[in-house]
Amino acid sequence: MAKVLITGASGFIGWHLAEALLACGDEVACLVRKTSRVDRLRTLGVRLAYGDVTDPDSLPAAIADCRTVYHVAGCTHALHSRRFYEVNQQGTRNVARACAQVSSSPVLVLVSSLAAVGPAPEGRMRIESDPPDPVSHYGRSKRAGERMAAEFADRVPTTIVRPPIVLGEGDRKGLDMFRLIDRFGVHVVPALGRERYSVIHAADLARLLILAAERGTRLAPGGLDAPAPRKGTYFAACNEHPTYAELGRMIAVALGRRRVAIVPTPPRAAWVVAAANELVSRLSRRSRYLNFDKTREIRAGSWLCSPQAAVDELEFSVAASLAQRLNQTVQWYRREGWLRAARAAEPSEVETVRPFDEATTGRLPKDTATGSRT
Numbered sequence: 001m002a003k004v005l006i007t008g009a010s011g012f013i014g015w016h017l018a019e020a021l022l023a024c025g026d027e028v029a030c031l032v033r034k035t036s037r038v039d040r041l042r043t044l045g046v047r048l049a050y051g052d053v054t055d056p057d058s059l060p061a062a063i064a065d066c067r068t069v070y071h072v073a074g075c076t077h078a079l080h081s082r083r084f085y086e087v088n089q090q091g092t093r094n095v096a097r098a099c100a101q102v103s104s105s106p107v108l109v110l111v112s113s114l115a116a117v118g119p120a121p122e123g124r125m126r127i128e129s130d131p132p133d134p135v136s137h138y139g140r141s142k143r144a145g146e147r148m149a150a151e152f153a154d155r156v157p158t159t160i161v162r163p164p165i166v167l168g169e170g171d172r173k174g175l176d177m178f179r180l181i182d183r184f185g186v187h188v189v190p191a192l193g194r195e196r197y198s199v200i201h202a203a204d205l206a207r208l209l210i211l212a213a214e215r216g217t218r219l220a221p222g223g224l225d226a227p228a229p230r231k232g233t234y235f236a237a238c239n240e241h242p243t244y245a246e247l248g249r250m251i252a253v254a255l256g257r258r259r260v261a262i263v264p265t266p267p268r269a270a271w272v273v274a275a276a277n278e279l280v281s282r283l284s285r286r287s288r289y290l291n292f293d294k295t296r297e298i299r300a301g302s303w304l305c306s307p308q309a310a311v312d313e314l315e316f317s318v319a320a321s322l323a324q325r326l327n328q329t330v331q332w333y334r335r336e337g338w339l340r341a342a343r344a345a346e347p348s349e350v351e352t353v354r355p356f357d358e359a360t361t362g363r364l365p366k367d368t369a370t371g372s373r374t
C-alpha cells in the first residue's frame with residue numbers, strides 16, 4: 001500500500017483521482033483548506049491534511065512519507081489575474097520545493113493545462129514539442145507553474161500532464177451547457193463554430209495521471225528548456241475532438257432531447273457577455289467563468305492536442321467513448337439533482353436543428369486526426 005498525496009482533491013478532477021487511487025489500493029491523503037467542502041471526500045475514507053498551497057509552511061508535514069504527490073490544486077477563474085499567479089505559479093513552486101526538501105523525494109505529477117501552451121497550430125493538433133504560446137492570464141500562470149516545477153527537476157522526479165477540456169460527474173464548469181440544452185433545447189456556439197476541441201473524461205484523466213506517476217518520463221534537469229523540452233510532459237485527451245456544435249448534439253443525445261437548436265453567436269458577442277460578467281463579478285465579488293480571460297481563449301482557435309505520447313509511452317487508452325461518458329455524466333447530474341429528473345417518455349432519437357450549414361462546423365483534414373510526434 002503506497003502513500004500518496006493529492007492537492008485539490010475537494011475539486012472536480014481531484015475527487016476522481018482520489019477514487020481511482022483508492023481503487024488501486026493506495027493510502028490516499030488529501031491536502032484541503034479549512035474552507036474546502038470535504039463531505040464527499042469523507043465518504044471515500046481518505047485521510048485529510050489541512051494546508052494551503054500558497055502557504056509554504058503548511059506543506060512539508062503533508063508531503064512527508066509520500067511516494068507520489070499529485071498536484072491538482074489550481075485556480076481556474078479569478079476576480080483578479082494576480083490570483084492565478086499566486087495559486088498556479090507560486091503555489092506550484094511551494095509544492096515542488098516541499099517535495100525537494102524530503103530526503104527521498106516523492107514523484108511529483110503536476111496537473112497543468114493545454115491552456116499553458118496555447119491553442120493548436122493551424123490545421124493540426126498541438127504536440128508536446130511545439131513551442132508554447134499561452135493566450136490568457138490563466139494559461140500564462142499555468143505555464144509559469146510548469147516552469148516553477150521544472151526548477152526542482154534535478155531533485156524531484158517530475159511529470160507534467162496537460163489536459164484540455166475535462167468533463168464528467170461533479171463538474172460545475174460545464175453544467176450550464178447541459179442545463180441550457182436540457183431545459184430549453186438550446187446550445188450556444190461562441191465564435192464561428194469551426195473550432196475543434198480536445199476533451200477527456202475525468203476518470204480517464206485520473207488513469208492517465210496514475211500511469212504518468214508509475215511509468216512516465218520525467219522532466220530533464222534543466223527542465224523545460226533542456227535539449228528535450230517535451231520529455232516528462234504529456235497531453236491528456238481522448239481520440240474524439242468535436243466542434244462545440246457537435247459536442248452540444250452529443251449532450252442532447254445523452255439528455256434524451258428530441259431537438260436541439262444550435263445557436264451560433266457572432267464573435268463579438270462573447271466579449272459583450274464577458275463584459276457583463278466582469279461587471280457582475282466586480283459587484284458581487286464573485287468570479288465568473290466566462291470573463292475576458294476565458295474569452296481570449298475562446299477566440300484563439302481550435303484547442304486540439306494529440307494524446308499520442310501518452311498512448312505510446314504510458315499505454316494510455318480511454319475506457320469508454322465520449323458518448324458513453326456523456327451518458328454517465330448526465331445520469332450522475334440527474335441522480336444528484338444538478339439536472340432535473342428525466343421525463344418519462346423521452347425519445348432516444350435526437351433531431352438536431354442546425355441554423356447554419358455543415359461548412360460552418362468545419363472538419364479537420366483526415367491527416368490531422370491523431371497528430372504526429374517529433
Ligand SMILES: NC(=O)c1ccc[n+]([C@@H]2O[C@H](COP(=O)([O-])OP(=O)(O)OC[C@H]3O[C@@H](n4cnc5c(N)ncnc54)[C@H](OP(=O)(O)O)[C@@H]3O)[C@@H](O)[C@H]2O)c1
Pocket residue numbers: 007008009010011012013014031032033035036037051052053054072073074075076087091111112113114142162163164165166167173
Ligand atoms: N476542469 C478542467 O476542464 C481543467 C482543464 C485543464 C486543466 N485543469 C486543471 O486541473 C486542476 C483541477 O481543476 P478542477 O476543474 O478540478 O478545479 P476545481 O473543481 O475548481 O478544483 C480546484 C481545487 O483546487 C483547490 N485549491 C484552490 N486553491 C487552493 C489553494 N490555495 N490551496 C489548496 N488548494 C487549493 C480547491 O480547493 P477548495 O475546495 O478549497 O476551493 C479545489 O480542491 C487545476 O489545476 C486546473 O488548472 C482543469
